[in-house]
Amino acid sequence: MSVTEKAAIQTTAAPTTGARGAGIKLAGVEQRYGDPKSSVLALTDVNLEIGKGEFLVLLGPSGCGKTTLMRIIAGLLKSTSGKVEIDGQPLWNGNRRNDKVMEELGVVFQDANMFPWLTIEDNIALPLKLRGVSKTERRKRASELCELVGIKGFEKRWPRELSGGMRQRAAIARALSCKPQILLMDEPFGALDAMTREQMNLELQRIWMESGCTVVLVTHSIREAVFLADRVLLLSPRPGRMDTLKTIEIARPRSAYDQSTPEFQAYELELRKRLDTFA
Amino acid sequence: MSVTEKAAIQTTAAPTTGARGAGIKLAGVEQRYGDPKSSVLALTDVNLEIGKGEFLVLLGPSGCGKTTLMRIIAGLLKSTSGKVEIDGQPLWNGNRRNDKVMEELGVVFQDANMFPWLTIEDNIALPLKLRGVSKTERRKRASELCELVGIKGFEKRWPRELSGGMRQRAAIARALSCKPQILLMDEPFGALDAMTREQMNLELQRIWMESGCTVVLVTHSIREAVFLADRVLLLSPRPGRMDTLKTIEIARPRSAYDQSTPEFQAYELELRKRLDTFA
Amino acid sequence: ADLTKMTYLTPFGYIVGFSETMYADTAGIFKKHGLEVTVEGGRGSSMAVQQVTAGNALVSRTGGTDLIKAYAKDPSIVAIGEIYQRDIFYMISSKDAPINKPEDMAGKTIGIVSAAGATENILDMMLAAKDVPKADVKREVVGNAPAAFQLIKQGRIAGFIATNDTAYQLSSSGEAVTAWSTDDVALCPGQVYMTSKAQLAKNKETIAKFFAAVYESLGEMINAKDLAPVLASVSGKYQLAEGARPDKGLAVLQYGVENYKRAYQEKLKSNADAWKSAYALMVKAKLIPELADQNFYDDSARLLAFP
Amino acid sequence: MFKFNTSWIATPIVLALLIGIWHAYVTIFSVSPFILPSPFAVWQAVLVLLADPRTWQHTLITLYEIVAGFILAVIIGIVFGGFLGKIRWLEQTLNPLIVGLQVMPKVALIPLFIVWFGFGVTSKIVLAAVIAFFPIMTNTILGIKSVEMGHRDVMLALNASRWQTFRDVELPSAMPFILTGMEVGIVLATIGAIVGEYLGGSQGLGYMAVATLNAFDVQSMFGVIFVLTILGLILYFLVVMLRRYLTPWHAAAKND
């Protein structure tokens, strides 16, 4: 795999599982950190098309640039070179972000990043507030979302009163609150326990299929990657490059039982082997 | 298991794998949060003896009180009732912590908690500084530890220049710097990628076997629990209670290959089933 | 009839020593003369000069030497009448080590009220009058307060120059003080009314009315058998600084009215000798350069009021 | 702060101790009452002052000046701090001027203030505001710069406008800092108003202090200062109490 398949990657048409989600196009994306003289190349040569409604999972060893790539797609970082297009529209016009494109994104970070001065409810409904949704409507939506992510009853609490995992679930609820076309998630389930994590995986699959949005998810778990992904993108370590782009052809919706099928195991093993060569 | 075996738990003598580590004894430990009137019972009825040199893993759904129990053992929280003894010595004398006992503990938290004003090196060597170790000695030890946890070359960097996973590794190095008798770890590998995580697991097993220290580790991963533990303690959700205490009788040292043995799989399945009943 | 509005600025807040204008206000004398006067509390000579030149106050009151000094900087201001014809400053020292004449000050430290202010000028003028070199006397700012006497006791200063009130306070509290008027050595115009030349030209009639009212007010105070009602009238509107004393400041008023007598008799007339003497001493003390224009005072408004 | 706790006992004890030392100092060294009256004399003077309705009028005027100046300072401080914290070149441009204004001895400006704003309360309000504004602005800038990167990222990802980011993240993040600035600010506003009264006009407790000093009534002056100090303390603790209501989520608020 990998080196030989690499050529094929560029041409692979993105599958179109959903209908409504927006597509993402990355061309020649490269990221350097630090001042020009002593800069570190963190990510290079990323050329990728993510289809409308596709579920793409980013996998790779620590420090390979997954978060960096995520931030570039999210418009939080303007890559030092290369182009990003969302739904055919450039994300950046010179040094200005394209507001219309940004509206379609929902982002979940590695840290929960709850605002300590807002109750959980207000944290979750913040994106709605920014879009001018009325208070009663926000309350209603927040309580639905709390139920969805399994923190019902904690609506009126301060973030510091919740455990780390519960805070992360609130962060997911916040990203979902605006029904984004593209959902970007940076290890969203890292802080969850195994059981909740599996639940959340199923939940995420359901939400994604219902909404038809495009999802890009970063994870450390190969199993999670195979379970969720339409395609898995494996990044090689510093500087991060596209190493393997693997299409997972397991029928949807996938259930927890699918994880024990030989097909699933084969995908997992293949990715694991490739990852092991980076050591 | 569980309910019926519960009676047996109290009497189960802790295995004595190592020799040097200190033992931990918890009796009637209970924790309430909040002011007396509207308090929440987070943890109750914990009676447990952890043997010298034992490797105990705490497993349980989110919010069941794993962190709480850890903090109680670490002396960071005085439980609202019950007793904690380390190596036969009470951890608390009234409201004062027992300094001598505290010297034997090393703690890794869920967050890396690096000090932003210290370089990675100085962060790692901080415990040594507190014990009056000389600067050159500290430098030497910090560089060894960096190598051990795989962040060699980052000694002189600021914490903000490292990725989340690298920071967590530095936190592990910090906890190890004093060669503690008891190592308490709250989901230390949650932020690591799968590969590094497995490496770290093997590393931790080696360090533990060499040093003979007692380890209490909190994790969300059943696989990790089975791989590392002498015994796994499963906590039930709110209020957290000791649900299952399972001795893992797989020979040491365990290798990555042991994970595919039917024996290993059986342990994993048993714990997963029990965990599933909490949903 | 319509009242003419004007502002009068006292030298320093509302104290009994400035009661001539406050009484003219509270007794309705200003109104009788067609004026509606706002009496504001000032903060020393520089504010008086500043607010008069800015036109915020039509008339203020200041020391004669201060006026000469300001005049030397900018002859846009002018004295228009005298209210105290003796200077109000006293040289205060301890009976144990008295300072009786300027020569006694040589080689000592003398306390003054403010740096480069009226008291320091008078000190310099006294030294100049007796040809004692300026540099032989060290000075320190101690403020105008009986507290400075403590510094004499501590040996930090040998004596200090302060207002007659301070001298009065100290002797009445039983301290062993030696005090004499600085006028004995350096004759100066005491306290004068002043305005800017521009305002004088424009509002001469208003100022004349003001003088007439002040004159009437002085007369009522001097001729009153009992000053208590006068004090009551003034303190009904103005919170006098001395009001907290047991006698509410009556003794101070009785003492102050004595100072008004000459101004009343001479109808606020300026004393040419004092101006000449002060100018000569100030030049000698190098406080001011020699001036071509020495028209420090202009009695035209006064003459309009008292033809 | 207003729950029953040890400080309700300890503060009076410390206070009593200090008054004892004061009394002993005055008695043993027989200090002139012109320099430092005894605590009893001062207390007497306070009672006399409190019985006089004009003291209350002066107090109200001073209170009004302080509060008005402080509110002005808070508004201007937060607005300026908000802009300067976000717009770096503006901060660098205006900072030397603002610091200069702060360092400059305001006494020089008093005559101008009087020309511009009159002898009345306005000039004092302006002075109080000018002095109090600086720490509020400085702390607002610090607060805005201390916003967590993660929090900024969330707002960036939500494509929040500058105003929304300010209102929903920067302002609340900066609130503990701003409140600390306000704690210093109310103290400075008090000083500003009093200094203003000292240097011009004939109203307010500051004027009373100069007036009594000029009348050599030192014990009344200390009485006025006592009243002023109490006034300042009350205002300060009101601002401190604000912390509980504005930042119930902050550790510094919890610990109070």
Added chain:
Amino acid sequence: MFKFNTSWIATPIVLALLIGIWHAYVTIFSVSPFILPSPFAVWQAVLVLLADPRTWQHTLITLYEIVAGFILAVIIGIVFGGFLGKIRWLEQTLNPLIVGLQVMPKVALIPLFIVWFGFGVTSKIVLAAVIAFFPIMTNTILGIKSVEMGHRDVMLALNASRWQTFRDVELPSAMPFILTGMEVGIVLATIGAIVGEYLGGSQGLGYMAVATLNAFDVQSMFGVIFVLTILGLILYFLVVMLRRYLTPWHAAAKND
């Protein structure tokens, strides 16, 4: 701050603008030089002052008072803030007294200060320290209370002593806060020293300012104030520069 950037151009432009307005105001309204001299007259006075060696002597004395008072305030502020930030009951006990000391108009104490410390620099140093100490202490307390819980946990788990926790965690955590307090503090120390010189003694720029004012030499007074302001600005920016060296890791430092 000292790299080449827009503020090197923008600040002078804004300054020139302000001076232009000042000049226009003085000319158009023909403001008396007793109130506000023209910028040119002031500049003339500055040149005269700078040519006079006595100005430099006075400046050195004022500088010494400010620096000594400030250093005292920093030491006492951090020590007090350190203790009060850690020992809750002590904070609650002493806080009203400290605030009271701060709010109290110090002018009343000047005669006492002179009796205790003499006419010389000591009384001014004390005054500068008393005024500057408050914001430093307040910010130290805030900083210590704002230490992250996770960081506290680490030190707790390491069984660090109170002193170690202070030295290795609380002090560095609080450093950005303390520096902000110091920025306010140096400004206040400057004010304190000047006010002290205003009200007693015969040395320093503050004394020069009163002396020139009393001599009706308003343009020289503005000249003195100009020198004072420059002195204050220099000191302030030195403290600001400290931030880079003491907190290279802090966002607020990076953004400067």
